[in-house]
Amino acid sequence: MLRLPRFQLHTPATVEDAALLLREHHAAEQDGAKTGTPGITVMLVAGGTDLYPNMKRRQFTPSTLIALGRALPRGIQNGGLRPAGPLPLGVTIGAGATLAAVASDTRVLSGYRALAESAIAISTPQLRNMGTIGGNLCLDTRCNWYDQSLFWRMAEGMCMKTDPSVVCRVAPSSPRCLAVASADMVPALLALGASARVVNSEGERVIALADMYRDDGISHLTIGRDDIVTEVILPPADGWRSTYLKLRDRGSFDFPIVGVAAAVRLDGGIVREARLAMTAVGSRPMLVAAAAAALIGSRLEDDAIAAAAAAAHKIARPMDNTSGTIAQRKKTVPVFATRALASLREN
Amino acid sequence: MNELSILGRRLPKVNSWAHLTGQAKYADDIMLPRMLYGRLLHSTQAHARIKKLDVSRALAYPGVVAIVTGADMPEKMGIMPSTQDETALAVDKVRYVGEPIAAVAALDEDTAFEALSLITVDYEPLEAILSIEEALAREDVKIHDDSTRGNVFKEVHLSFGDLEAGFAKADHTRDDWFFFEGNTHAPIESHSCVANGEANGNVTLWTCTQVPHYLHRELEKVLGVPRARIRVIATPNGGAFGGKSDPFAHEFAACLLALRTKRPVKFTLDREEVFYAHRGRHPVKMRLRTGVTKDGEITAVHFQSWLDGGAYASYGIATTYYTGALLTVTYRVPAYKFDGVRVYTNKPPCGPKRGHGTTQPRFAFEAQLDKIATDLGLDPLAYRLRILQPPNSRTVNDLRITTMGLGECLERAGRATDFSARHRQLPPGKGIGIAGSAYISGAGLPIYWNEMPHSGATVKIDRGGGVTVYCGTAEIGQGSDNMLASITAETLGVLPEDVHVVSGDTSLAPVDLGSYSSRVTFMAGNATKDAAMKLREQLGTVAAEQLGVPVEQIRSAYRRFYDHEHPDAFMSFTDVAVAAEARFGTLSAAGWYKPPTGIGGTFKGAGVGPSPAYSYQACVAEVTVDRETGVLTVDRIVTAHDCGRALNPANVEGQIEGSAYMGYGEIIGEEQVFRGGLHKKPSLLDYKIPTSLDTPKLEAIIVETIDAEGPYGAKESGEGPLNPVIPAIANAVYDAIGVRFDETPITPDKILDALAKKKDRVGPTGLDGGRDPKAALRRLTASTDARERKRDA
Numbered sequence A: 001m002l003r004l005p006r007f008q009l010h011t012p013a014t015v016e017d018a019a020l021l022l023r024e025h026h027a028a029e030q031d032g033a034k035t036g037t038p039g040i041t042v043m044l045v046a047g048g049t050d051l052y053p054n055m056k057r058r059q060f061t062p063s064t065l066i067a068l069g070r071a072l073p074r075g076i077q078n079g080g081l082r083p084a085g086p087l088p089l090g091v092t093i094g095a096g097a098t099l100a101a102v103a104s105d106t107r108v109l110s111g112y113r114a115l116a117e118s119a120i121a122i123s124t125p126q127l128r129n130m131g132t133i134g135g136n137l138c139l140d141t142r143c144n145w146y147d148q149s150l151f152w153r154m155a156e157g158m159c160m161k162t163d164p165s166v167v168c169r170v171a172p173s174s175p176r177c178l179a180v181a182s183a184d185m186v187p188a189l190l191a192l193g194a195s196a197r198v199v200n201s202e203g204e205r206v207i208a209l210a211d212m213y214r215d216d217g218i219s220h221l222t223i224g225r226d227d228i229v230t231e232v233i234l235p236p237a238d239g240w241r242s243t244y245l246k247l248r249d250r251g252s253f254d255f256p257i258v259g260v261a262a263a264v265r266l267d268g269g270i271v272r273e274a275r276l277a278m279t280a281v282g283s284r285p286m287l288v289a290a291a292a293a294a295l296i297g298s299r300l301e302d303d304a305i306a307a308a309a310a311a312a313h314k315i316a317r318p319m320d321n322t323s324g325t326i327a328q329r330k331k332t333v334p335v336f337a338t339r340a341l342a343s344l345r346e347n
Numbered sequence B: 001m002n003e004l005s006i007l008g009r010r011l012p013k014v015n016s017w018a019h020l021t022g023q024a025k026y027a028d029d030i031m032l033p034r035m036l037y038g039r040l041l042h043s044t045q046a047h048a049r050i051k052k053l054d055v056s057r058a059l060a061y062p063g064v065v066a067i068v069t070g071a072d073m074p075e076k077m078g079i080m081p082s083t084q085d086e087t088a089l090a091v092d093k094v095r096y097v098g099e100p101i102a103a104v105a106a107l108d109e110d111t112a113f114e115a116l117s118l119i120t121v122d123y124e125p126l127e128a129i130l131s132i133e134e135a136l137a138r139e140d141v142k143i144h145d146d147s148t149r150g151n152v153f154k155e156v157h158l159s160f161g162d163l164e165a166g167f168a169k170a171d172h173t174r175d176d177w178f179f180f181e182g183n184t185h186a187p188i189e190s191h192s193c194v195a196n197g198e199a200n201g202n203v204t205l206w207t208c209t210q211v212p213h214y215l216h217r218e219l220e221k222v223l224g225v226p227r228a229r230i231r232v233i234a235t236p237n238g239g240a241f242g243g244k245s246d247p248f249a250h251e252f253a254a255c256l257l258a259l260r261t262k263r264p265v266k267f268t269l270d271r272e273e274v275f276y277a278h279r280g281r282h283p284v285k286m287r288l289r290t291g292v293t294k295d296g297e298i299t300a301v302h303f304q305s306w307l308d309g310g311a312y313a314s315y316g317i318a319t320t321y322y323t324g325a326l327l328t329v330t331y332r333v334p335a336y337k338f339d340g341v342r343v344y345t346n347k348p349p350c351g352p353k354r355g356h357g358t359t360q361p362r363f364a365f366e367a368q369l370d371k372i373a374t375d376l377g378l379d380p381l382a383y384r385l386r387i388l389q390p391p392n393s394r395t396v397n398d399l400r401i402t403t404m405g406l407g408e409c410l411e412r413a414g415r416a417t418d419f420s421a422r423h424r425q426l427p428p429g430k431g432i433g434i435a436g437s438a439y440i441s442g443a444g445l446p447i448y449w450n451e452m453p454h455s456g457a458t459v460k461i462d463r464g465g466g467v468t469v470y471c472g473t474a475e476i477g478q479g480s481d482n483m484l485a486s487i488t489a490e491t492l493g494v495l496p497e498d499v500h501v502v503s504g505d506t507s508l509a510p511v512d513l514g515s516y517s518s519r520v521t522f523m524a525g526n527a528t529k530d531a532a533m534k535l536r537e538q539l540g541t542v543a544a545e546q547l548g549v550p551v552e553q554i555r556s557a558y559r560r561f562y563d564h565e566h567p568d569a570f571m572s573f574t575d576v577a578v579a580a581e582a583r584f585g586t587l588s589a590a591g592w593y594k595p596p597t598g599i600g601g602t603f604k605g606a607g608v609g610p611s612p613a614y615s616y617q618a619c620v621a622e623v624t625v626d627r628e629t630g631v632l633t634v635d636r637i638v639t640a641h642d643c644g645r646a647l648n649p650a651n652v653e654g655q656i657e658g659s660a661y662m663g664y665g666e667i668i669g670e671e672q673v674f675r676g677g678l679h680k681k682p683s684l685l686d687y688k689i690p691t692s693l694d695t696p697k698l699e700a701i702i703v704e705t706i707d708a709e710g711p712y713g714a715k716e717s718g719e720g721p722l723n724p725v726i727p728a729i730a731n732a733v734y735d736a737i738g739v740r741f742d743e744t745p746i747t748p749d750k751i752l753d754a755l756a757k758k759k760d761r762v763g764p765t766g767l768d769g770g771r772d773p774k775a776a777l778r779r780l781t782a783s784t785d786a787r788e789r790k791r792d793a
């Protein structure tokens, strides 16, 4: 069995303590961007289902881990950004909520179907009991040249994601890492218009999830290494219908090689608002803006859906660094977009 | 002969409780005082000379106790004595990424792991050979110096009957190429062993091996320690499937380190190391030419196979012969030619996996028969039934066939699925396919030439009515311990739980050659029965005397000896045992089994193929293909299997279902593939063994033919049922979408590609133009480069 490297574990009781600890250790760290992952000496851990396997393979060898288990909220409750008034409240989900809790929550199941469907489609029952929604938002990007043991990567000669001075193995001339955004919940949350509450030692802020990702396999998050995600905020569910479709090799266990989430707000059968989001076809999860444009005002007729699906197809950029093939994944994008949208029609 | 009291019943396995409650002691569960932890250093190069190997810094690392390298064990070894080309740890040269070079023993696993990075290896890289075509063509690069042509390991040519006349008689000849991708066993238990160096210089090795006896021999050879001072104990295997039937680096290293330190040393491979240990299914390219008359009668078959053997021999010589040997035992073949070539490549060595060497050609043959049926407008089930090899016959390559239940298997699988009515009649995207197959119940010859029994057993009865059976078999989850207990219990008239089983221990149990080639029930079963019968005779004699009835009238069952005519007159088993011991002395008897002679030919190469009995199977598979995503769903697999007699129907069904699952995995997506010299998927996340959610509905049908030579009529059931599943699914895919997949696996991207390009066939067209992984990589890099440039511009 692969064993974890040695590290020191902190278990702060509050998010504030965690943020202070993080800043303190982070300040002592060298510039990770220059030295690659070996330079990262402090990290957050929630469920550990992404980080610990990575540490076993020595993608990361932080000497300090700050565990968020005690500090993070994990409740799922009514609430949200827009205060009460004519509009009903949305739902907030503590970043420490497990995938299993999200998948089985009745509010999520009734109002935010895509989220429940994406949660239940993640890995295995055991991992869903450990993994958190906050960890899923911050999931490292994946690449089958990179998600390998230290031995394997040494035999290969490493790549840019571990060591900035080396090329990308997938596309040696690429100036950036092309590792793949692989979190299932993120496209669902993008389609649902979610935001995240982020805390650091300076204070807290709310950012739209759509602004949290960058098209870069190495620094794929726009939030800083001092930031802690504490809450996911969902807008009111009224009139919205949503769904998530995932392409993977097996019925369990596997990361998405295409993920498509669709959400529409229907009013009298007419689409008033729409969002189509994808993952696993680029280094960042994507909202397909042109798809929304094609759908709004339609009654989800075949040609509106076809136009939306074509828009998704156009911007999907799978690379040869997951299982499956580029062609297969690219072809599946419009098929899933079509199927997802068609399933949202009112009967 | 008794009516059967134990055999034929669905009794739980004798070791089920231990496995269900976690009490079963696997090798990695063994903890001994002062135990050291070992780790292997592996080659990072696919092909290189070792210029320098320096372990001094690692040896000086605090907590490291000892290190051994190839130089400590330079003796050649390997499972087949005629082709030993391996050393325990690499000496001078490495031949695949992952090949073990050195072994560290330390106070704990972390220290051992850290010490590995302190070992310096200087390599002189050599060009790596990664495909069959390269291996055949390249004279300038030799993976092993003794290859005379290119990197050919072995070449065999056999011819039977008049091939030319056969093809001349044919009204229709098919000539097809096939490719079967390599795959691996993926046992859930990774390889593990503990060696204990004893004060007197002896060594005991607990290891999850399928072949304790062969390992014992190799340990003697490599360690230079007499076998009398080595004890091998096969622990329960958490799955093996052929992957634990070679002697492995960690086993030698553990023993040598234990001998040197006089301490116990444990090695447990991590998952990636299991992928490098491999010995799995060979990738095989095949050409199959078959001539038939207009009603489908086969007139001649010419089969050619090219096996990608990986870096070492393993069982390769047997594998090569097996690709050709068993094509003749299912359907009448009057003329047959077989040419097989196995090459070395710089990849982990291939070896035996469930169905050893017969799975790939069976895929080709049954897929081609389906094409012939299509060409001639025949129903593929009725067609197969018409051309069956008869029972009690000899094949064109001189194999003796005894019981033969293929016809019944085909009929029953067909009936269960209403095959003939539904074939060609299902809606688009849905398909149904059928295939037949066969396997051996053990090989007619042992791996090293000798005239001794293939299996021996001792049975002993104690004074309290307890029975112990000793037999060198390895329990790999297939149920061999249960088989030993059941046959002993049946023969003596007790219950399986009265029988204590001592297996897999070279010091305690008589030799059994091991759990490979589906030989255990047939051979160890016969040996056990032979031993138990000897005691049964003694017991019967005293029971007859004491009950005052003729011995022919004595029966035994359920712990009683009784008068068949008046069952009320009985003695307890314990009373009979006590009386028998008083009369005959200590109750212990040995039995053995050796396959009969004359069951195969006498030509060179006739050693592989003969078996005391063949098992037969048929499979019907039903599939759905999503034409938009290419996703292939197998909805149902029905497998009928002729096992002679089902000694325990529940276990036989378990083997049939397990085999079907494994075959399903091989055709749907499992592949041991490489990118350059690096394994592309050395983890259970990336190597796609199906999960329980993926696995289709599996149905097992037991067909019994009661074999005259099998123990109580039994034949094998551990491997054969895998074979028909793969072609049945390929044939079903053709029925669903009209595309012939002449290669495995059938993945969504291949389906999408075929449909988009309106191909009616996917597969190789010859040896050239075969897949050169480097070429593919270059193409890919070029295209992604171009795309990136375009995007940046």
Ligand SMILES: Cc1cc2nc3c(=O)[nH]c(=O)nc-3n(C[C@H](O)[C@H](O)[C@H](O)COP(=O)(O)OP(=O)(O)OC[C@H]3O[C@@H](n4cnc5c(N)ncnc54)[C@H](O)[C@@H]3O)c2cc1C
Binding pocket: A043, A044, A045, A046, A047, A048, A049, A050, A051, A052, A053, A068, A072, A095, A099, A121, A122, A123, A124, A127, A130, A131, A132, A133, A134, A135, A136, A137, A138, A139, A140, A182, A183, A184, A185, A227, A228, A229, A230, A253, A254, A255, A256, B685
């Ligand atoms: C075999 C296997 C299969 C998997 N399959 C899937 C799959 O199909 N789909 C999928 O989406 N995921 C999959 N995962 C990944 C993982 O289980 C989930 O994404 C899970 O939600 C991660 O949550 P976690 O709490 O365990 O994260 P952790 O491992 O604890 O953390 C992941 C990363 O996020 C950071 N982090 C965690 N919490 C916070 C926070 N609150 N604020 C800031 N940073 C934070 C950590 O520092 C770390 O870098 C799989 C994992 C495994 C091992």
Ligand code: SF4
Binding pocket: A142, A143, A144, A145, A146, A159, A160, A161, A162, A167, A168, A169, A170, A171, A176, A177, A178, A179, A217, A321
């Ligand atoms: S995309 Fe390139 S740089 Fe990024 S992880 Fe993969 S090989 Fe490394």
